[in-house]
Amino acid sequence: xxxxxxxxxxxxxxFSYIIADxxxxxxxxxxxxxxxxxxxxxxxxxxxxxxxxxxxxxxxDHVMDNLRIKRRFNSKIVAHASSKINKDIEVVEGDIxxxxxxxxxxxxxxxxxxxxxxxxFGKKLFTGDxxxxxxxxxxxxxxxxxxxxxxxLFGKLMKLDDDVExxxxxxxxxxxxxxxxxxxxTNYVLEERSLEEFIEFMRKP
Numbered sequence: 001x002x003x004x005x006x007x008x009x010x011x012x013x014x015f016s017y018i019i020a021d022x023x024x025x026x027x028x029x030x031x032x033x034x035x036x037x038x039x040x041x042x043x044x045x046x047x048x049x050x051x052x053x054x055x056x057x058x059x060x061d062h063v064m065d066n067l068r069i070k071r072r073f074n075s076k077i078v079a080h081a082s083s084k085i086n087k088d089i090e091v092v093e094g095d096i097x098x099x100x101x102x103x104x105x106x107x108x109x110x111x112x113x114x115x116x117x118x119x120x121f122g123k124k125l126f127t128g129d130x131x132x133x134x135x136x137x138x139x140x141x142x143x144x145x146x147x148x149x150x151x152x153l154f155g156k157l158m159k160l161d162d163d164v165e166x167x168x169x170x171x172x173x174x175x176x177x178x179x180x181x182x183x184x185x186t187n188y189v190l191e192e193r194s195l196e197e198f199i200e201f202m203r204k205p
Contacts, residue, residue, distance in 0.1 A: 001101045005124075006042055010035040013171045014061055017126060020048050021100025028052040028099050029069060030119060030126050031169055036065030040072060051099050054078045056128025056169060057116040058085045080108060083115035091117070107156055111149025112137030118157065125180070126167045131157055133166065133173025136189045139202050146202040150195050158184060 002022035009015050011034035018039060020027035027048040029039055043050055050073040055063050063085055066077055078097060081090040091097065093108040097119075105120040109130040116137070119126040129137035130152055139146040162181030184190055193201060 003102065004046060004048070007167060007176060008035045008038050008042075009171055009176070010038045012061070015167065015169055015171060015176070017167060018042060018048075018050075019099070019102060019104070019121060020046065021102050024100035025049055026051045026100040026102075028054055028097065028102070028104065029075075030054050031056055031062040031128065032065035032069055033062055034064050036068045039065070039069060043073070049073060050075045052076050052078050052089075052097060054097065054104070054119060055083070055085060055087075056118065056126065056130075057113040058083045059113065059129070062128070062169060080106075080115040080117050109152035109156060111139055111145055111152045112141070113143045114145075114148075116152070120160070120164075123161075123164050124167060125157070125160065125164050126169075127157070128169040131166060131183065131187075132168040132170060133175060133178045133183070134187050135172055136187075146199045147195060149202065150198045153190065158190065 004020040006018045014033035016033050016035040017030040025048050027050045029050055053066055053075045076088040078089045079085050079087040081092050091106045095106040097104040107118040109116050109118045112129045116130050139149050160180050164180045166178040
């Protein structure tokens with residue numbers, strides 16, 4: 001299967017992603033953020049039809065250009081069933097989003113927000129604000145929950161293969177992407193802790 005893949009950071013530190021089936025020219029955009037100009041330009045130059053817009057969670061810095069892209073391509077907005085955003089398709093843990101020959105698996109990872117999801121495509125994992133390079137998402141904002149973050153990180157993401165590539169929602173780390181194996185070795189958030197120790201750790205300023 002041939003595909004097009006692009007990581008975009010145009011305005012601010014938010015990453016957006018485009019995955020497209022090179023044969024059908026169908027594409028998905030993950031977290032449009034403020035990157036609509038580059039997304040639309042890339043789609044037009046490559047003659048792509050953006051079928052889905054997938055939001056990893058509801059925060060405005062991830063969904064800002066949703067409607068702009070939706071209006072241009074009549075795309076369907078996809079988000080977790082618990083999300084309060086204006087969505088067309090609701091997904092839950094284990095659902096598969098299909099675009100051409102591309103299959104993207106939904107992993108529900110609450111902790112930063114109740115509606116946070118990660119997206120697994122082959123060996124690529126799009127982690128939104130759940131896992132960053134060298135960090136994890138905040139749990140002290142409205143809807144945040146350190147106990148749920150602990151389960152999302154250690155009960156789900158850290159059980160994936162070490163060679164799975166990590167593509168975060170923000171450019172907060174020393175590089176724009178990583179791997180599960182690298183994060184296990186270098187991310188101080190992922191040091192071995194009990195649930196109680198992790199909750200206390202996340203509460204520290």
